[in-house]
Amino acid sequence: MTGSAQQYLATHPGANQVVMAAYGQPRGEAASNIRNYFTAHPNEYYDLRGILAPIGDTERQCNVTALPPHLESAYHEFMAG
Known part of the structure; x- marks a missing residue:
């Protein structure tokens, strides 16, 4: 999880x-x-979707997988809504 996401979650119990x-x-x-x-x-x-969006942007631009497999599928499911 990104530092920004952790900070966001810390303020949204x-x-x-x-x-x-x-x-x-x-x-x-x-x-x-x-x-x-x-x-x-x-x-x-x-809010959280906006914070996490750069992960997908990086994956597409660099043709890489930025997250471990168990988080990758959760990330894509979350981003899809």
Whole structure:
């Protein structure tokens, strides 16, 4: 996770809680919990999406994968909305 994303989550305890809890949950449950939280808090979704967007930009521009596989799929699912 980027430093900016960590700073954002530190000031948004609800978002931080759901994201940190997702690390220990089965993938489907984690995806559902994150989706439900950010659907209910769209401003936080768009804030965090904007913070994380440069990861995808870098991957496309440099033709690289910037994240480990387990985070890569979560990242793309989050960015897709």
